[in-house]
Amino acid sequence: EPEVTQTPSHQVTQMGQEVILRCVPISNHLYFYWYRQILGQKVEFLVSFYNNEISEKSEIFDDQFSVERPDGSNFTLKIRSTKLEDSAMYFCASSPRRGTYTDTQYFGPGTRLTVL
Amino acid sequence: QKEVEQNSGPLSVPEGAIASLNCTYSDRGSQSFFWYRQYSGKSPELIMSIYSNGDKEDGRFTAQLNKASQYVSLLIRDSQPSDSATYLCAVNGAGGGADGLTFGKGTHLIIQP
Numbered sequence: 001e002p003e004v005t006q007t008p009s010h011q012v013t014q015m016g017q018e019v020i021l022r023c024v025p026i027s028n029h030l031y032f033y034w035y036r037q038i039l040g041q042k043v044e045f046l047v048s049f050y051n052n053e054i055s056e057k058s059e060i061f062d063d064q065f066s067v068e069r070p071d072g073s074n075f076t077l078k079i080r081s082t083k084l085e086d087s088a089m090y091f092c093a094s095s096p097r098r099g100t101y102t103d104t105q106y107f108g109p110g111t112r113l114t115v116l
Numbered sequence: 117q118k119e120v121e122q123n124s125g126p127l128s129v130p131e132g133a134i135a136s137l138n139c140t141y142s143d144r145g146s147q148s149f150f151w152y153r154q155y156s157g158k159s160p161e162l163i164m165s166i167y168s169n170g171d172k173e174d175g176r177f178t179a180q181l182n183k184a185s186q187y188v189s190l191l192i193r194d195s196q197p198s199d200s201a202t203y204l205c206a207v208n209g210a211g212g213g214a215d216g217l218t219f220g221k222g223t224h225l226i227i228q229p
Contacts, residue, residue: 045218107152
């Protein structure tokens, strides 16, 4: 069964450094998402991406964040200058189509980001 | 501001019994409703989706939706120890496939052998 994959599984970085989190969505899916989950807290939506542009973003997704689909398979989240509060699990998700209702979003295993 | 509320638990249920999980949401325009299961340190895994008022059954799981009351529930029949996890209710608006989900904090379910 096709799965969303994410690399790396764990990233440790120093405050102020740039990090890029990578995702390979399910191959025939058209919609891509990033979410984060701070330890002990709820899963929070960051951004959705369709047709090579951002479709929706939350208040969390400020100028420090950017997303890109550099080729036909990868979907990346870049944090330009990491802060301590960016430490969280970051999940990539994808869904196959747009219809009357939101289609199911399938989540990858996550990247745990630790900012020191 | 969209809100999704769940009792954080823990909810303790004996093995073989029915576990009942509840969720309320604030945005009356919400159209799509999902239950995800999350084991500690892992990613959310879809259990069920529901879009219309009423019940939807899939194996041991039944989702119930009442849009008038802005209420979603999940029933797990014949609970197994492997069902012990945090159950996340997620809701989406009317925008279609690209909208982000709004999650509740989750209910921690413990199935006692």
